[in-house]
Amino acid sequence: MSRADETLLDLALSRATVDRSARERADDATVAQALEDPRTRVLVIRDGRSRAAAGDPASLDLRAPAPGDAARSPWFLGRHDGVAYLAVDETPPASVPDAAGAPGDGWVSLREVGAELDDTQAGLLTTATALHGWHHRHRHCPRCGAVTDVVQGGWVRRCPADGSEHYPRTDPAVIVAVVDGDDRLLLATGSGWPDGRVSVLAGFVEAGETMEAAVAREVHEEVGVEIDDLVFRGDQPWPFPASLMLGFRARARTTVLTPDPAEIRSAAWYTRQELADHVADGSRTLPTRVSIARVLIEEWFSGPLPEPRREVSP
Structure with missing residues (x-):
């Protein structure tokens, strides 16, 4: 891998200001004390979405602790400037219809607003989204099947039957902008994607x-x-449900495209003008700005491209 000779990419979901305060998590009194402090800010998450505050620019409606929060096993997100941040999960049981999480009703997802939030709120929502997915997928002990208890401020699930502890996992994934000798960018359409949606691999x-x-x-x-001249460009969490996206740029040593039909419907090399024309006429849809894919594409393009429709790829 070549050494990067310029500043790494500024990525929307890599921003954070809150100290995760891992030592405080281990203290069982931390969450209880935070719930008693009116300065504490609570991020409510429901069906993977959080309530948005009114106004522009985009922001989250963080509230003070409320009665009943303790019963929801709050997650300790950390502390910033002396203020504790918690998240509470209000996702209803699967059998109960829930309209509050529907788009356009004041509840927003990280995919929708992650690139628009300030650094503090982007980091909070990224962390809360990752924890939300983990808790909902890992309620049972993988060793014995017992229902696990939430401990250490939401960062550990402990099995009451065998004493084993289980932690949130992160799956590393790579994403790469491949450029050929003529400075064309390789973009592809996944086998299950809509027509015209393209991204890097x-x-x-x-x-x-x-x-x-x-x-x-x-x-x-x-x-x-085949590629060479691999350069690391940056990374960001991608909690959909639990990935860390590692971004690269690479140069193609060969240019003949042979798409694997199980993964790729089509692939092509694009000049800057060709891509700009396709995006302008709507025949190609790019990832949104919250994704590392869009940033890699625009780094090659040397500037912003028009906003896509609301579709996201990693």
């Missing part, structure tokens, strides 16, 4: 594999291209 790091090897493997498997 991405895939998960496999067991026992380095990031660099994963990039080379994914590009070759998906479109048959």
